[in-house]
Every structure is written in structure tokens, then in C-alpha cells.
Amino acid sequence: MDNTTWQRPAGAYWFVLPALPTLIGAVLALLVISASPARAVPAAEIGAGHMQWHSDGSDSYQAALTQHSKLSVTIAGMVAVVQLEQRFENSTDSWQEGIYSFPLPPEAAVRQLEMQVGERRVLGKVRERQQAKKLYQEARVAGKKAALVEQQRANLFTNRIANIAPGEQVTVRLEYVQPASYVDGEFALRIPTTLTPRYIPGVSALRGLEDQTGAQAASLSVDQYLGWAKPTIRVPDADAVTPLLYPQTGSDFAPLNPMSIDVDLDAGMPLAEVQALYHEMALSRRGDRYQLTLLNGISEMDRDFELRWRPVTGAAPQAAFFTEQVAGQYYGLLMVVPPALVQEDEILPREQIFVIDTSGSMAGEPIEQARQSLKLALAQLRPQDYFNVIAFDSDTRALFNQAMPANRHYVAQASEFVRHLYAGGGTEMLPALERAFRNESSKEEQGAQRLRQVIFITDGAVANEQELFDAIQAQLGHSRLFTVGIGSAPNQWFMQGAADAGRGFSVQVSKIDQVSAQMGQLFERIAAPLAADLSVSWPQQVEAWPSRVADLYRGEPLLQSVHFGDALPAGELLVSGQLAGKFWQQRIALAPQPGGAEQPGVASLWAKRKIASLLSQLAISASEEDIRPAVLDVALTHQLLSPYTSFVAIEEKISRDVNAPLRSNALPNTRPRGQGAQPYAYPNTATTGPANAFLGCFALFIALLIYVMRRPEEDHVSKDS
Structure with a gap:
């Protein structure tokens, strides 16, 4: 019997070496694909605006279609009360918890939450953030239906809905108040409907943490989210501000995330023009009230909704004063438009x-x-x-x-x-x-x-x-x-x-x-000189926000939200300052507008502006220990969302047997219209992700090359046994 020891000739390695660049390129391509957080799950068949339920026993996702999203806007004067309604249905055969992120205007005062399941409605309450999380978690574990809405940024919120039964529909309604802007004689109201993915700078703060997607999502606690990004040193809440999936493409012709819009506009003055900038709207009019609806009934949630209206010549306000009474307390919103005084030689x-x-x-x-x-x-x-x-x-x-x-x-x-x-x-x-x-x-x-x-x-x-x-x-x-x-x-x-x-x-x-x-x-x-050193003198002691009036530019109004206490002031206020380098003042009679009627939402706007002013002090010198109690007091009193408060709605009835598994998954948004497909994201390290991948493969190639060149050639010996 021949016992032969065979050694591959070293020269054979040189035959393989020419193919190494192609192999390295293929490896790099695989690394790029695996590095993309957007590909953490097979998302090719998943559309935007769909609640994503995890399919037990696999890494795939089944879409529970969003039946409808509805935006109802009521505008009186320059204050808008907006109701955002989203209806979802669990189309899987297992109990689900849905998690989705959504944008709101940064100045929005979110003041009401309602959860509806079938004919049952549950009103939400504002609680301190950690307490709200605890209540939601207890309801979630006990099998009760619950909703939790948290503020991640002033314009970014997260909603969690627990214990949705197979085939069951849930509706979540949020109500908020926002002011219209007024510049150069034109009012405008802008409402976001989707998210642009945020860039996350900084080195990871959770090295070695497993990727929490796919089947692991079912074990997420209420303190965890399904964001594609993990926390970094500079963005410790990156997972909360990045949804699981990058936004998906949609269109008005075949909307993946359909939305209807209804607007009731009562400007309190005759209008020369009303227009929606990015949506085709049908317009009808009854006296000085305008109703607008989407021309085609629905649109894709892939761009902001912006409405503008311009008063007829001579009707534009030089000053406006709106009031509201809540719980025996009076609140006001003041707008003053300084005249435009500028000469070309003054620029x-x-x-x-x-x-x-x-x-x-x-x-x-x-x-x-x-x-x-x-x-x-x-x-x-x-x-x-x-x-x-x-x-x-x-x-x-x-x-x-x-x-x-x-x-x-x-x-x-x-x-x-x-x-x-x-x-x-x-x-x-x-x-x-x-x-x-x-x-x-x-x-x-x-x-x-x-x-x-x-x-x-x-x-x-x-x-x-x-x-x-x-x-x-x-x-x-x-x-x-x-x-x-x-x-x-x-x-x-x-x-x-x-x-x-x-x-x-x-x-x-x-x-x-x-x-x-x-x-x-x-x-x-x-180009115009500033209206500077502005001040407002009220006829009685008030709490006004912002407390210090900022400099203004041409066409820009002065705005202040005011708390008067238990009685409205009588008389007039005085506004003064430097305008185009000259002293200017204006006296304004404190007569509410429009038509002397109260303006719903003025109190919420005052509370929102006070919270924003308090939070701005954190960037200057104040400590969170001093600011947090003050913010909590305002937010809880006015039942508003804030960084320290959340909305929680809990149904007392137990819906799910605690032994039945509960799955958790997320809702992606629609990609903003016109935005190109996003490039792959890489970890933020000392060098870029692509550089690390390339250098690693290049080092492997060099190591293999050195190994081959240093191997001695061996004779092939045959021995007879």
C-alpha cells in the first residue's frame, strides 16, 4: 500500500492571487450590505405608513395596513387647534405592541390623547415621564390595552400601543395647539407629516450591545426603542429618535401612508388669497369662513402641509390681542407689527x-x-x-x-x-x-x-x-x-x-x-435695520413669555403670550423701542380679537412658551434640578407633553391572557418627497466605516501574501509501507 503525503505546490497560490481583488470586492460588498441599519430586517416588501408586526418563528415582517390618517385643522384668528387621528389594524394572528415615531410642529402644545378600540374610548392623562412609563409597563404586562406618548424632541414623538388583539383595530387621536406665523402681511401654518432620518454623530456609548431587531424585538422593555441607531456619547437617546426602518418610498397615486386633510379657517378678517403650497385642495367659502379638503381625498404623507392666507389690502392687522379663560385664569396672546422704516442708504x-x-x-x-x-x-x-x-x-x-x-x-x-x-x-x-x-x-x-x-x-x-x-x-x-x-x-x-x-x-x-x-x-x-430694544408695558402685573422681546426684522411681528391671573386688564398697553435707529412707540387698547370672542388654545400656547423659555435656560447657566420642577408644574397643570411628562391611556379591562405572547414592532415613515435614497450608514469610529472595512480586507490580503511568500517549497515524497 502506498502511503503518499501530498503538498499543494506553492506556485498554485500565485494562480489564485489574481482573483483576490475580486474576492475582496465581494467581501466589501457583503460588509456594506450588512452594515446598513436599513437592512437589519428584510424590508423590501414593507411600505411606509404600515404598522409592522413580527411574524413568530421567522425574521420576516407582516404589514398591518394603516387604514387612514386624518388631519383636522380649525383656525381662528392666528391660533390653530389640530387633531391628528391614526387608525391601525393588527392583521396577524398574535397579540401585538406597536411602536411608531411621528413629527409635530416644534411649537405645538400637545394637550389631549384618546385611544379608541371598537366602541370603547379611553382618555389619556399627563403624568410625570417615569411614572407614565411604569403605569404603561404594568398595564402591558397585565394584558390591558394601553397607549403611551412620549416627547423625544420638541418636534418628534413616540407612541406605543400595547395588547392589540389579532384582527383588532385601534385608533389614536392627539390634539394640539399651534400658532400661525405672520410675516410681511401673510399668515402661514406648517404641519410636518414625515421624518427626515437624523444623522447620529459620536462614538457608540454601548459597545458590544447586540442588535435588537428581528426576533429579539419581542423582549424589549418600555425603556427601549426600535431605532436603527444605537446611543452614542453625543446622542445618548439615538435609539429613541431613529425609527427601526429608514423611510420608504410612496406617492399620491398609490399612497403607502394615506392621509386626509380638512381645514376650517376663520381669519377674522376678509382675505385676498388662501393657498396650500404643496397639496391640491378644494376650497369653499361661507362668509368669512373657508373650508379646504384634499382634491383627491387622500395624499401620501411625504411632505409638510403648509397653508397660507393673506388679508385684503387695508385689512392686515397692525396689532391683535386674543384671550382665553381656563379654570378661572385669564391668558392672552399679543401680536404687534412695527411699521417698515428703512432707506436704501441706511443699509x-x-x-x-x-x-x-x-x-x-x-x-x-x-x-x-x-x-x-x-x-x-x-x-x-x-x-x-x-x-x-x-x-x-x-x-x-x-x-x-x-x-x-x-x-x-x-x-x-x-x-x-x-x-x-x-x-x-x-x-x-x-x-x-x-x-x-x-x-x-x-x-x-x-x-x-x-x-x-x-x-x-x-x-x-x-x-x-x-x-x-x-x-x-x-x-x-x-x-x-x-x-x-x-x-x-x-x-x-x-x-x-x-x-x-x-x-x-x-x-x-x-x-x-x-x-x-x-x-x-x-x-x-x-438687509433692513433691526427693530431693537423692544419692551411691552402692561397696565397690570403679568407673566409674559418670552420675558425679553427679541430684535425684529422688517415685516416680522412682536409676539408675547401672557398670563393675567383671575381678571383681564383694562386700558391699554405701550410698546416701544428703537426702529431704524429712531425711538418708536405704539399704544394698543386691550380689546380681544376677533370680534371680542375668546380664542381656544391661547392658554395652552402660553404654557408651551413658558416651558420652552424654562428649557432654554439649561443652555445658559441653570441646572436641570432647578428647571425640571418648574417645567413639571406647568405641564401637569395644563396637561401638556414635555421632556418630563408623557401621556398615558389605560383601559381597565384585561384583554390578553398574560400567558399569551406579546410581540413588539415599529412603524416606518414615508421618505420625504424628492429626497434621494439614503446611503448606507456606518458606525462612527476613529475612522469611517468604509475605511475600516477596506483596511481590514487589505490587511487580510497582505497577511495571506506574506504567508504564501514565506512558505518553503517542499519536495513530494512517496514512501512504501
């Missing part, structure tokens, strides 16, 4: 720093809107102005080392720079803002009298908003920050919050054909 030279977001969330129509906005911004520069352009995604790049004169040469360079901007990468805003606020002018130039204005063009798709607000307040200096919201569903809370911290204002550009009008309005307003 100072400017130093304008344009910051443009080129991250992955800007892909598609948003980056084109941003380029067009910046193109118009460059065109409005005057020879006496200075400027610079800063682009950012994962990195920050400035066109010039310092602000340059706006002559033909430098503007042409900037135009070419803008033309080659494309979307991709992460959204690292902080370095870009720090670069923009850095004054790099020479001493001679710094001595010149110039208005320093930073125009920030972005969709605001970040989760570290508070970190950015703090940085803006700390580093702003003499600059002013103006934000331009881009896309169908920008992060309104960030856009407005950044502008407030930067002592500027925000505008929105949601469609290409809006760029010219919106950017023109922006530059017309920031």
Missing part, C-alpha cells in the same frame, strides 16, 4: 458667510434646491460686501481662508465652487458652524462697520440639536445666524431653534419654484 455693508449642507440626506431635489438658493445668494451681493462659502458633510471645506470682497472675480470662483457641489457623507454640522463664526478678517477690516451674517442652508437632519444650540450661543459673537430649511420635511425644530439662538430667523424652501421668492424674502428682510 450697512455686510459680511455674509454662506454655509451649505452637502450630506447624504440632501441627495435628490434638496441639493438642487440648496445650489439654486446659494446661486441667488451670491447674485444679491453688492461690491461693498464681503463673503465666503463653506460646504460640509463628513468634512468641512471653506472656499476662501477668509471673507473676500464680493467683486466679479471672487463671485465667479464661488459660482464655480457651488456648481460642483454634490450630496454624500455624514452631517457633521458642529465644525462647519465653528468655522462660520470664526472672524478671520484683518484688524483693519474688523474695524469697519459691517453686519456679519451667517446664512445656513440645510435640512437639519441631525439628532444632536441641543449640542448645536449650545455651540451657537457660545460662539456666535457679533454674528447673526439665519437658517434656510431645505426639502419636503426639514427638521423645523432645529431650523427655528438655531435661528433663535443665533438671533436671526428661518425660512423654508420646499420646492425648486420657491427658491427665488423665499431667498428674495430672506435677503430683503436681513
Whole structure:
């Protein structure tokens, strides 16, 4: 018998080596696919706006279709009361807990929750956040139907619905109040309907934590969420602000997340124009009241709903005063519109720093809107102005080392720079803002009298908003920050919050054909001198929010929410300040409008503004230990959602046998209209995810190469046994 020892010739390895690049590429492709949080579950067949129930015994998901989402808006004067209704049905054969995230306007005062199952209705109550979680968890374990609504951001909320029986339908209704804005003689109301995925900066705070998707979702506690992102050092609640699945594509022709909209508008004055900017609406009128409904009945929830109305010439208010009585206490909302007093020769030279977001969330129509906005911004520069352009995604790049004169040469360079901007990468805003606020002018130039204005063009798709607000307040200096919201569903809370911290204002550009009008309005307003040092003197002691009136720009009104106590004041109030460098004052009789009637929602708006003002102190010097009790007192008294309170609704009847398994899963949103497909996300480490994957494979290739080259050639020996 021959006992032969066979050794593969070393030369055979060299035959395999040419194929290694292809193999490495295939490995990289597999790594990229596995690194995408959007592919944590087989989501190709899952549509947006569907409650996702996990199928027991597999990693697949079965969709429980959203039957309908309904937005009912009642507007009186400049206050809107909105009811958001969403109906879901469990189409699986097992008990389910649904978890879904949804946006609301950042200024919305959420004041009512109702859960309906069949003919049974359960009203929710506001409780301290941890207490609400405990009550919900106890009901969830006991088999009782329950709903829990929590605020994750001022414009982002999470709803959990426990113990939905197979084939059962559940309806959740939220009611909130929001004010209409008023600028340049036009009212506007904007309501978000979907989420733009937020970028999560920072290194993971939970290294080694298992991915909690698929079958593991059933064991999630009430303190855990199904977000695609895990907590990081800079965003410790990343899992709460990122839904399980990236938004899915939908359309009005075949909506995956259908929504109906009904509006009842009573402006209290004759109107010259009423229009919905992004939806086709049918309009009817009865006297001075207007009713609007969607022309086709339903639409896809893939862009913000915005309604605008303009009074007829001569009917636009110079002042308005709205009141409401709640529990024996009187509240008011004041609006005063200063006159526009500006001469062209009064406009100072400017130093304008344009910051443009080129991250992955800007892909598609948003980056084109941003380029067009910046193109118009460059065109409005005057020879006496200075400027610079800063682009950012994962990195920050400035066109010039310092602000340059706006002559033909430098503007042409900037135009070419803008033309080659494309979307991709992460959204690292902080370095870009720090670069923009850095004054790099020479001493001679710094001595010149110039208005320093930073125009920030972005969709605001970040989760570290508070970190950015703090940085803006700390580093702003003499600059002013103006934000331009881009896309169908920008992060309104960030856009407005950044502008407030930067002592500027925000505008929105949601469609290409809006760029010219919106950017023109922006530059017309920031060119005008400020209405500064404003103060309001009331005829009696009041609690007004904001307590200090901010500077105003041309066409922008003064707004204050007021608590009077147990009696309305009589007489008149005095508004005064510096307008175009000159002293200005106006006396206003305290007569409620419109028509002397009370305005539902005014008290809720006052409470919401007080909570916002209290929370803003956290970024300055106040401690959470001092602010939290004050916020809780207001939120519990007025039954409002806040960072420290939640809505919980519990049905006393036990529905599910505690021995029956309960599955937990999430609801994705519709991708914002016009936004390109998002690139894959990678862990945030010392190097980028793609770099780690490539370097790992390259190191493996080098190790294999060295191993092959160092192997000695061996003779093949045959021995006879």
C-alpha cells in the first residue's frame, strides 16, 4: 500500500492571487450590505405608513395596513387647534405592541390623547415621564390595552400601543395647539407629516450591545426603542429618535401612508388669497369662513402641509390681542407689527458667510434646491460686501481662508465652487458652524462697520440639536445666524431653534419654484435695520413669555403670550423701542380679537412658551434640578407633553391572557418627497466605516501574501509501507 503525503505546490497560490481583488470586492460588498441599519430586517416588501408586526418563528415582517390618517385643522384668528387621528389594524394572528415615531410642529402644545378600540374610548392623562412609563409597563404586562406618548424632541414623538388583539383595530387621536406665523402681511401654518432620518454623530456609548431587531424585538422593555441607531456619547437617546426602518418610498397615486386633510379657517378678517403650497385642495367659502379638503381625498404623507392666507389690502392687522379663560385664569396672546422704516442708504455693508449642507440626506431635489438658493445668494451681493462659502458633510471645506470682497472675480470662483457641489457623507454640522463664526478678517477690516451674517442652508437632519444650540450661543459673537430649511420635511425644530439662538430667523424652501421668492424674502428682510430694544408695558402685573422681546426684522411681528391671573386688564398697553435707529412707540387698547370672542388654545400656547423659555435656560447657566420642577408644574397643570411628562391611556379591562405572547414592532415613515435614497450608514469610529472595512480586507490580503511568500517549497515524497 502506498502511503503518499501530498503538498499543494506553492506556485498554485500565485494562480489564485489574481482573483483576490475580486474576492475582496465581494467581501466589501457583503460588509456594506450588512452594515446598513436599513437592512437589519428584510424590508423590501414593507411600505411606509404600515404598522409592522413580527411574524413568530421567522425574521420576516407582516404589514398591518394603516387604514387612514386624518388631519383636522380649525383656525381662528392666528391660533390653530389640530387633531391628528391614526387608525391601525393588527392583521396577524398574535397579540401585538406597536411602536411608531411621528413629527409635530416644534411649537405645538400637545394637550389631549384618546385611544379608541371598537366602541370603547379611553382618555389619556399627563403624568410625570417615569411614572407614565411604569403605569404603561404594568398595564402591558397585565394584558390591558394601553397607549403611551412620549416627547423625544420638541418636534418628534413616540407612541406605543400595547395588547392589540389579532384582527383588532385601534385608533389614536392627539390634539394640539399651534400658532400661525405672520410675516410681511401673510399668515402661514406648517404641519410636518414625515421624518427626515437624523444623522447620529459620536462614538457608540454601548459597545458590544447586540442588535435588537428581528426576533429579539419581542423582549424589549418600555425603556427601549426600535431605532436603527444605537446611543452614542453625543446622542445618548439615538435609539429613541431613529425609527427601526429608514423611510420608504410612496406617492399620491398609490399612497403607502394615506392621509386626509380638512381645514376650517376663520381669519377674522376678509382675505385676498388662501393657498396650500404643496397639496391640491378644494376650497369653499361661507362668509368669512373657508373650508379646504384634499382634491383627491387622500395624499401620501411625504411632505409638510403648509397653508397660507393673506388679508385684503387695508385689512392686515397692525396689532391683535386674543384671550382665553381656563379654570378661572385669564391668558392672552399679543401680536404687534412695527411699521417698515428703512432707506436704501441706511443699509450697512455686510459680511455674509454662506454655509451649505452637502450630506447624504440632501441627495435628490434638496441639493438642487440648496445650489439654486446659494446661486441667488451670491447674485444679491453688492461690491461693498464681503463673503465666503463653506460646504460640509463628513468634512468641512471653506472656499476662501477668509471673507473676500464680493467683486466679479471672487463671485465667479464661488459660482464655480457651488456648481460642483454634490450630496454624500455624514452631517457633521458642529465644525462647519465653528468655522462660520470664526472672524478671520484683518484688524483693519474688523474695524469697519459691517453686519456679519451667517446664512445656513440645510435640512437639519441631525439628532444632536441641543449640542448645536449650545455651540451657537457660545460662539456666535457679533454674528447673526439665519437658517434656510431645505426639502419636503426639514427638521423645523432645529431650523427655528438655531435661528433663535443665533438671533436671526428661518425660512423654508420646499420646492425648486420657491427658491427665488423665499431667498428674495430672506435677503430683503436681513438687509433692513433691526427693530431693537423692544419692551411691552402692561397696565397690570403679568407673566409674559418670552420675558425679553427679541430684535425684529422688517415685516416680522412682536409676539408675547401672557398670563393675567383671575381678571383681564383694562386700558391699554405701550410698546416701544428703537426702529431704524429712531425711538418708536405704539399704544394698543386691550380689546380681544376677533370680534371680542375668546380664542381656544391661547392658554395652552402660553404654557408651551413658558416651558420652552424654562428649557432654554439649561443652555445658559441653570441646572436641570432647578428647571425640571418648574417645567413639571406647568405641564401637569395644563396637561401638556414635555421632556418630563408623557401621556398615558389605560383601559381597565384585561384583554390578553398574560400567558399569551406579546410581540413588539415599529412603524416606518414615508421618505420625504424628492429626497434621494439614503446611503448606507456606518458606525462612527476613529475612522469611517468604509475605511475600516477596506483596511481590514487589505490587511487580510497582505497577511495571506506574506504567508504564501514565506512558505518553503517542499519536495513530494512517496514512501512504501
